[in-house]
Amino acid sequence: MEIGPIWRAMMRNKTGAILIALQIAVTMAIMVNAISIMQEKDRMMSRPSGLDEHNLFSIASVGFAKDFNERVTIEEDLAALRAMPGIVNAIQSNAVPLSGSGWSMGLQTEPGAEIDGTGVGLYFVDEHGLDTYGVNLLAGENFSASDVAWRERAATEWPDKTIITRAMAEAMFPDDWASALGKTVYIADTQPITITGIVEKMQGSWPGWDGFERVMLVPTHTLFGATVYLIRTEPGMRDSVMPQVEELLADRNKDRIVRSMRSMDEIRERSYRSESSMIKILTFTIVLLIAITSLGIVGLASFSVNRRTRQIGTRRALGASKLVILRYFMTENFIISLGGVLLGAALTVGLNILMIETFSLTRITWYLVPVAMLLLLAVGQIAVFGPARRASSVPPAVATRTV
Amino acid sequence: MLSMQNISMVYRADLVETHALREFSLEVKEGEFVSVTGPSGSGKTTFLNIAGLLEQFTDGRYELDGRDVSALTDSECSAVRNEKIGFVFQSFNLIPDLNLFDNVDVPLRYRGFNSAERKRRIEKVLETVGLASRMKHLPSQLSGGQQQRVAIARALAGEPRFLLADEPTGNLDSQMALSVMELISEINRSGTTIIMVTHDPVLAEMASRNVHILDGRVSNGDQETTAEPLLSQVATA
Known part of the structure; x- marks a missing residue:
């Protein structure tokens, strides 16, 4: 795996990566706390009345x-x-x-x-x-x-x-x-x-x-x-x-x-109409946020592929197979997403503490954080797959083109 | 070492067909230094791309190191490129975000060497090209000549059977060009087969043999050259 060189290369050109990582972190913080609110509302709605x-x-x-x-x-x-x-x-x-x-x-x-x-x-x-x-x-x-x-x-x-x-x-x-x-x-x-x-x-x-x-x-x-x-x-x-x-x-x-x-x-x-409406609105918000984040990842990866077409061709000429190129971009995204979800985990807990103190909400269920981390890592990999596949199809002859 | 028989290459775009190579044949023996010249659009780069397995040809037979490479899959071509061929490009094609060490490391990682072996090879080739002390520098911190030396080091790190150079001095001034050509000649003397595409007849004469391409065909037969005197001419130019 090329984690070291990918990381070092990314650190020399980090603005886009940082912005996407922040977007992932914010998405995660909002998503987990929204799910926590939804769980609370669902628990409220699910209480048995004791009646027939x-x-x-x-x-x-x-x-x-x-x-x-x-x-x-x-x-x-x-x-x-x-x-x-x-x-x-x-x-x-x-x-x-x-x-x-x-x-x-x-x-x-x-x-x-x-x-x-x-x-x-x-x-x-x-x-x-x-x-x-x-x-x-x-x-x-x-x-x-x-x-x-x-x-x-x-x-x-x-x-x-x-x-x-x-x-x-x-x-x-x-x-x-x-x-x-x-x-x-x-x-x-x-x-x-x-x-x-x-x-x-x-x-x-x-x-x-x-x-x-x-x-x-x-x-x-x-x-x-x-x-x-x-x-x-x-x-x-x-x-x-x-x-x-x-x-x-x-x-x-x-x-x-x-x-x-x-x-x-x-x-x-x-x-429970207001509760069920809130669940619907929060679900829509989560889906929207994930979609926006996915589009951000697709955008950054596409830009990156376009910017590095010659570089990809050179890598192919030097012996990289299509799979290696695909893996390169998937790994790059994984590193960015991992940074995002780690920051997101801290943001999630911080936002939850703030919401508990401000709105008397309940503490988030512990498993939501790792599940959200895995989900967003998976979303990142799915989102980057298209641009990464496009990168892998760059022909090695691009390396010898002068324009 | 390299044997091309009646290679044709046709590019098709809508109704237009462009014949980049027509029944092109060439034999290159082990240890040779062959220069390939020709005017723009003659088919030099197409020849280089096919020789380096960067492009598939339309017709003909191509054997590299005794192996028919006509029907190799994409990943097999990648493996052959990585193991047997070193590339030197006109624009150096270094990866700007990686330092010299990581740049030279790129093909070695694809080869699957362990980190100790990679480090040994990188240090050795950077030493050979005289840039061992600058391995943590970025390409942008080097001169053009130095960048091309790094590119040569990258090409040599995997100890390829032959080196393909595409206008290796095209972006360099005469002093830097001489320095790079001396390095390439030295590499050839150490046993590496070299094919160098150039439009510069003076540089072409530095090879042991020159192949001139015109309209996708070899036009001059294979002419032997006198490399040493011309190297001196370049040095005094």
């Missing part, structure tokens, strides 16, 4: 008539929905998980306005809640029908029972989350509420919230004028049931409008 998502959908009902009887409407709607073929169960609630709209409260282990509570997402449900969500009850028991109260918008009283998620139990009782069962905690500073059940997993309404998996269920029907039904269907029947439900509710009561019917899959997609 593929068989769930929601539909909103908003009363508008002067004599609209909300309570009767809800009771009759739920009875009709639960009796409908293809529906496993249905509830009325104040919000839908992942929807971006919901209710949060604070729970505290001691009463008192001066005590900081643990933030929690709150859903009002009845005794059909657990079955409708499809969540797994780890400990305790479900609500009974007698536990369920009706709540006006301005009400301040809270029921005396709640079911919380394991994540909420861990947050409140970090030493032994299971000990939360049966404990009395306090809501709205001073109102006692007993934890009667713990479910394995559920998610709140706001995916970006750090307490996203801290959830409490409260046995309550709401009378807020507008409400939402969450409906669980038999497996595979959701799409056929949805229009029937919309028609049923619309026909049953003309004093309200039915709107915003969405499958849980759609709700998830809408909820």
Whole structure:
């Protein structure tokens, strides 16, 4: 291998090589940190909700008539929905998980306005809640029908029972989350509420919230004028049931409008739209950067081949085979790219530290750096192959040409 | 050593055919110093390219060192060039980004010698051409004559059977030309077969034999020359 002479020759004519190495380094730093952000977003989007998502959908009902009887409407709607073929169960609630709209409260282990509570997402449900969500009850028991109260918008009283998620139990009782069962905690500073059940997993309404998996269920029907039904269907029947439900509710009561019917899959997609858009933009950016870097390598190598045509011919005359010439340019590019990726590794870590401090991003996964180094070395070799092949086809007779 | 029988070379471009060599025949014996002369466009460079396996010919038979080289592959031609032929070019063709040591090293690396052997040979040939003390210099730091000496050193480093020189003094003043010609003559005296293309009749006379090419054919038969007196003429010019 001619690494020594290639290196020495390059050092006498280094501007182009340095610029390409810098381009590779910057590309690598941006690429790895972008992939790290994408991984973080992907992890966020991949968190299981604990729900039977593929068989769930929601539909909103908003009363508008002067004599609209909300309570009767809800009771009759739920009875009709639960009796409908293809529906496993249905509830009325104040919000839908992942929807971006919901209710949060604070729970505290001691009463008192001066005590900081643990933030929690709150859903009002009845005794059909657990079955409708499809969540797994780890400990305790479900609500009974007698536990369920009706709540006006301005009400301040809270029921005396709640079911919380394991994540909420861990947050409140970090030493032994299971000990939360049966404990009395306090809501709205001073109102006692007993934890009667713990479910394995559920998610709140706001995916970006750090307490996203801290959830409490409260046995309550709401009378807020507008409400939402969450409906669980038999497996595979959701799409056929949805229009029937919309028609049923619309026909049953003309004093309200039915709107915003969405499958849980759609709700998830809408909820993570900015994250998935960011992944697409970052992917495009990475592809663009790699393409620009490749073009830079092709440009430098082509310029180098054109500038050194006589030299290549001379090398061929002195006994270099086509393969030797090809290898010369591939090696030259490898050296430049290696310098670029080594500098890029340092830049990547530096940029990551800056982004952790500035934007609270997570640390890059260790294997991304070597993988990116190998990828960019491979990209460099692929990019330089065309010009190197052109160099190898320079005939040795070029050496004797005087013009 | 070198035997060309009825070599033809035709360049084709669209509808135009150019006959650079027509049934060209030449025999060169081992140890000879042959000068090849002729006007511009006569076919000198084409002859040199074919003799040096830099170009494939259209027709005829060419034996180099007893081996028919007509059907060699590109990589086989490269190997033969590297092992048996040393090239000296009019424009020196040194690699400007490499120092003298690395320039002379180029063909030796292709030959696959180990670093110790390469170093020994490089130092020896640079010593022969009187530039051993400047092996870390770049070509641009040398005079034209010195650069051509480096090119000769590069050609000799692989100890080739014969040396092909293409107007080796074409870019040099008379003093430098004399110095280079003395070196080439000395190389010939040490046993290396030399073919030198030149348009300068005075330099051509320094060879033991002159071949004149006109319109792609040998035009003068093979004329013997008287090298020594002419070398003196150049020296006093």
